[in-house]
Amino acid sequence: MADEDHERPAPSDLAEEAGRSFAGMSLDDVKDHAFWETQPVGQLKPELDKSGPEGPIDDPMTVDEVKKEGYHLPPSFEWCTCDVTDKKVNDEVFELLDNNYVEDDDAMFRFQYSREFLKWVLQPPGYVKDWHLGVRVVGTGKLVAFITGVPAKLSVKGKKLDLAEINFLCIHKKLRSKRLAPMLIREITRRINLSGIWQAAYTAGVVLPKPIGTARYWHRSLNVKKLVEIGFTHLHSRMTMSQTIKFFRLDKKPATPGIRPMEDKDVPAVTALLNNYLKKFAVAPVFDEEETRHHLSMRDGVVYSYVVEDPDKPGKITDFVSFYSLPSTVIQSSGGHSTLRAAYSYYNVAGKADLTRLMEDALILARQKDFDVFNCLDLMDNAQFLKDLKFGIGDGNLQYYLYNWRLHNKLGPGDIGLVLT
Amino acid sequence: MPSDAERLAGVGVAVAAVGLTTAASFYASRPGPKRWTRWLFVGGAAAAYGAYSLATWLEDQKNEAARGGDVRDALETRKKETHRGAVSSADVPSSSDEIRASDPEPPARRSQMDQLLDAVADGYDDDLDADFDRAAKFMASTTDLRLTNDQKLRVYALFKQATFGRCDQPKPRLLDGLARHAKWTAWNELGELSRDDAKEAYVELVAELRRRTEADEGGDGDGTAGDGDEGTAVDGEGDALGGLGGPVFSRPRMPFDVGDAEGDAEGGAEGGAESIGAMDPLLEACRRGDVESLRRAANFGPLDLRLADECGRTALHWAADGGHVQVATALIKMGADVDAVDDDGQTALHYAATCERAEMCRLLLESGADPDAEDADGDTPNALGAVGLAMRSPGAD
Numbered sequence A: 001m002a003d004e005d006h007e008r009p010a011p012s013d014l015a016e017e018a019g020r021s022f023a024g025m026s027l028d029d030v031k032d033h034a035f036w037e038t039q040p041v042g043q044l045k046p047e048l049d050k051s052g053p054e055g056p057i058d059d060p061m062t063v064d065e066v067k068k069e070g071y072h073l074p075p076s077f078e079w080c081t082c083d084v085t086d087k088k089v090n091d092e093v094f095e096l097l098d099n100n101y102v103e104d105d106d107a108m109f110r111f112q113y114s115r116e117f118l119k120w121v122l123q124p125p126g127y128v129k130d131w132h133l134g135v136r137v138v139g140t141g142k143l144v145a146f147i148t149g150v151p152a153k154l155s156v157k158g159k160k161l162d163l164a165e166i167n168f169l170c171i172h173k174k175l176r177s178k179r180l181a182p183m184l185i186r187e188i189t190r191r192i193n194l195s196g197i198w199q200a201a202y203t204a205g206v207v208l209p210k211p212i213g214t215a216r217y218w219h220r221s222l223n224v225k226k227l228v229e230i231g232f233t234h235l236h237s238r239m240t241m242s243q244t245i246k247f248f249r250l251d252k253k254p255a256t257p258g259i260r261p262m263e264d265k266d267v268p269a270v271t272a273l274l275n276n277y278l279k280k281f282a283v284a285p286v287f288d289e290e291e292t293r294h295h296l297s298m299r300d301g302v303v304y305s306y307v308v309e310d311p312d313k314p315g316k317i318t319d320f321v322s323f324y325s326l327p328s329t330v331i332q333s334s335g336g337h338s339t340l341r342a343a344y345s346y347y348n349v350a351g352k353a354d355l356t357r358l359m360e361d362a363l364i365l366a367r368q369k370d371f372d373v374f375n376c377l378d379l380m381d382n383a384q385f386l387k388d389l390k391f392g393i394g395d396g397n398l399q400y401y402l403y404n405w406r407l408h409n410k411l412g413p414g415d416i417g418l419v420l421t
Numbered sequence B: 001m002p003s004d005a006e007r008l009a010g011v012g013v014a015v016a017a018v019g020l021t022t023a024a025s026f027y028a029s030r031p032g033p034k035r036w037t038r039w040l041f042v043g044g045a046a047a048a049y050g051a052y053s054l055a056t057w058l059e060d061q062k063n064e065a066a067r068g069g070d071v072r073d074a075l076e077t078r079k080k081e082t083h084r085g086a087v088s089s090a091d092v093p094s095s096s097d098e099i100r101a102s103d104p105e106p107p108a109r110r111s112q113m114d115q116l117l118d119a120v121a122d123g124y125d126d127d128l129d130a131d132f133d134r135a136a137k138f139m140a141s142t143t144d145l146r147l148t149n150d151q152k153l154r155v156y157a158l159f160k161q162a163t164f165g166r167c168d169q170p171k172p173r174l175l176d177g178l179a180r181h182a183k184w185t186a187w188n189e190l191g192e193l194s195r196d197d198a199k200e201a202y203v204e205l206v207a208e209l210r211r212r213t214e215a216d217e218g219g220d221g222d223g224t225a226g227d228g229d230e231g232t233a234v235d236g237e238g239d240a241l242g243g244l245g246g247p248v249f250s251r252p253r254m255p256f257d258v259g260d261a262e263g264d265a266e267g268g269a270e271g272g273a274e275s276i277g278a279m280d281p282l283l284e285a286c287r288r289g290d291v292e293s294l295r296r297a298a299n300f301g302p303l304d305l306r307l308a309d310e311c312g313r314t315a316l317h318w319a320a321d322g323g324h325v326q327v328a329t330a331l332i333k334m335g336a337d338v339d340a341v342d343d344d345g346q347t348a349l350h351y352a353a354t355c356e357r358a359e360m361c362r363l364l365l366e367s368g369a370d371p372d373a374e375d376a377d378g379d380t381p382n383a384l385g386a387v388g389l390a391m392r393s394p395g396a397d
């Protein structure tokens, strides 16, 4: 019996090349991580893992000990701080991401974060401009790499941490595999450390040292005809389109009595509802009212939030649902469609209502807003409703990470209460 | 499905060759003068294909020998049936060899015949489909398989071949990422491997991987997978190998099986679509909008246009559903009944209206379809918007 494990009798340089080629997808043996193995994160190789109690991995440092000047970049590049409120810079960031950010494996779709979306997620209360980090080409000024941090408060197994949420790591396609990513990560870490923050949370599709938990995407068709036309999904070979359309059809209007768009006056009630709900998860954000106002107020085209006001007790908010808009470019545009309009489940709290019923309303509301698909991770209590509401399992895993914070055991998706946009 | 040693050996060699080939292809595509490596690439591909054919051939021999009395036999026999309608001559053989022995058509025709049979063979073996769906569902949900790169690539490639057929994606550029490149290469190398063969190979591979994982877990402490660490074994998805980084872009792993979901909801009463017999070639061609196959089939003799599938859907229903105007036009010309109803009392026009296919609505209405035909729920095409759609269709005046 042949055994795949015993192969690759290739000449050494060939083998080496192959080894590098497979970087990022190796699962058979623990892969080397030249950069991540130097960082205060859980390690995949047991021999590298510093044991200790749950908590910070690095010895405590003071801001004085943090390097004051930026790390050196290769001569033709320079750091810049990107002010996304500046129209020109916002356009540059939008374009960099639009052309170079995350794609599916078949290069059919690429995320297209909107300009408004970028302004929203990058400027929560207390945001630090310096943490919106770019790399430009000296001379031309072209923006070729980007990474961001925003401040957040997270509760990790009962401990409240002020940390940074890292997002939008993106390197121009022509500059890949040149070890620029580690430089961006080092530099943003330095800038964050300068504010006296020593922890970070981030997610990625790849397995790096070392996930604290893994969640899986599920997808609910809202406009299945379009989804089939653009190749996002396919019809089962024995199913007609007509049958499938009927199967996914939703009621025209949400059914929960008293459900309505969230308003500013709801902020205190929503904050209380959320914090009360989220405390049951091992890892979850803690919102103050300003943060709730920022993250969870209705913003057309960006984030959609709805509350249920008890019909019997006017003013009493019992439930909350929200989703954000993250379209993708259809790279090989077909059937006249150039954009996939995806809604992503954000934070949902079923107080009085049944969660499944509430999420069905969320689907209906998303359909009303002309979204094609509703995506949802299987974290928090979401696993409860995915099957009933006709979500199909996705091919993407999202890995959760904490920087400089040790956890002894990997969390299940149901322990995770954090959604990073 | 029992695997025999030869077949496994063949698949093993194929996998090894694919691995080598993939490695070589990266090497070859590296800028520089080492052109000779391209030959290694070609050689590897040839070896992989050769080994795979060998494995398939060995399997066929086995089946030939083992034939008799089992389910396979029944399936084979059915495969040999003409398939009501698509081709009307009495017994159409199932393999090209047999065609060569008995087919009166000139050589060019034979291969077209082959193509037609190939094209429709996919929806054919329902046991295989069920096995495949099970294997794919397992891969979609498992988190405890430890796979090597090549195994992952193999799983990926076979899955793609089985669900989409031949790789028709443009070759990714290297700067699109090496993982994607490797995946494309693995898929593309399966070439013309039929979807059924891919399904079969997939089912066996998954079974083999499961066996191995179980064996590993029993023995533990063998050097190769000695990490035993969940961090490296997390994504058992088999499809997305994970691009570099992300809020990851995810897509549904599998087409949604309405039958499955309804079966679940109703306590399994209905069973998935997988439990239904094979799809008729004529209906399959109409589902795909394959007007060429339809014409070729028609050349062999008159088609049975009243033929319906297990839900009462005729060729015209399938064509209307997919919005395949050319196919529908051809069917209507051949005399298809525009008012034929499925088990729910729906006509092709109901389908076209539900799917908002404006041009199809127009074609059907112009061909005399009844806009007021009531289905089992009392819905008429008109109420579903057929007439409005037809008026909005580009060709309407």
Ligand SMILES: CC(C)(COP(=O)(O)OP(=O)(O)OC[C@H]1O[C@@H](n2cnc3c(N)ncnc32)[C@H](O)[C@@H]1OP(=O)(O)O)[C@@H](O)C(=O)NCCC(=O)NCCS
Residues within 6 Å of the ligand: A032, A033, A034, A035, A036, A037, A100, A101, A102, A103, A167, A168, A169, A170, A171, A172, A175, A176, A177, A178, A179, A180, A181, A182, A203, A204, A205, A206, A208, B243, B244, B245, B246, B247
């Ligand atoms: C992710 C991306 C920035 C990586 O850049 P790259 O040029 O391929 O990689 P580099 O050579 O610069 O750096 C490689 C190092 O970065 C690490 N890395 C790669 N992707 C990473 C990610 N998403 N998060 C953190 N580290 C990452 C690698 O593991 C490697 O370190 P290691 O040797 O310790 O394993 C780039 O591929 C990209 O822009 N992709 C599209 C957008 C994207 O996926 N962004 C991630 C969003 S969080």
